Amino acid sequence: MEVSDRNKIFNDLVFTDEEINIINSVFQKINAKKGAIILNAGDIADAQYYIVSGCMRTFHTDEEGKEYTLQFGISDWWVSDYTAFFTGDKAILTVEAIQDSTLYRISKEDKEYLFTQIPKIDTFFRIKLEKAYTAFQKRILINLSKTAKQRYLNFIETYPKIEKSIKNYHIASYLGITTESLSRIRKELS
Template identity: 65%
Template sequence: MQSDNSIIKEIFKGLSFSNEEIKIIESVFFKEVYKKGTVLLKAGDYVDKQYYILEGCLRSYHIDNHGREYTVQFGIKDWWMSDYTAFFSTSKAIMNIEVLKNATLYRLTKEHKEYLYTKIPRIESFFRKKLERAFAAFQERILSSLSQPASKRYINFIKTYPNIEKSIKNYHIASYLGITTESLSRIRKELSIN
């Protein structure tokens, strides 16, 4: 990572670091720039990286045995992304990650993350709190998918991902919501009338 305290402050909001700690962090974070359409991860890959999104938009999705895509998450500015099932275990990836809008990312490997935990212990607390919030959000998303009508899920999507619709295709949104693109169009029409 090139020396830029502002990026470190952005990634680790709320934490402050000594110059020595900043050098440690810079030694393990790597800036990567990707074009729209790049696939960062494919199902079946070994996963030892996670990405902090500085700019752009990513999508994680699963493809079932019939070739149907299920969008699980969109990654936008200030979000972290990986296939966490594989990242936290020894299993292979079950997700694919695609760049939907040109992206600037900071890559952190599992090994380097553990290194940061030992060198700067408060970073472990930072990541634990991030994971707790992410777990709660995923649980809410599951409950929403099971119990709410599609129009309510769409409204929640817009709240979670404001302004993202300009960057992604309708079928990505529909697959995230678990509906068809025709249903998405109908919902948008109904909501614009009200």
């Protein structure tokens, strides 16, 4: 792993040379082409991924084949099916690259090894988890309380950098509406 990437991931943490060696040994760099799937629903989610650049999407597919986007992930976000990652159950989410993306992969096993070797990383990941929890709480309240138009405006705020490069139907599946409805909302707003 390059120094700049390590600093980007663990920004304010300082490591010894030995710790740096350990970190380098557990992260694997991955180039995911647009359309590539890095985790498939039904598989074991035995890794999580740090996004250096690009854009990822995690979504659930129901019995009828309809897709529901749980999250978009951009630079400096972590992605996986965390529910499956934590529980050991099979993934119900698929994680795909919707732009060419560069990622770092760490397996669940290596992450646990990392915790034993560099205890402060435990705290680092706990804070990430707290933030992820917080984001989900916010999302639930917005879904309960806001109209589709308000949710769309909130989406633009949440993802200002990528909003224009994400396909309409992916945004719609994130908002819980059809692509036609989103089209109408966009028209009203313009």
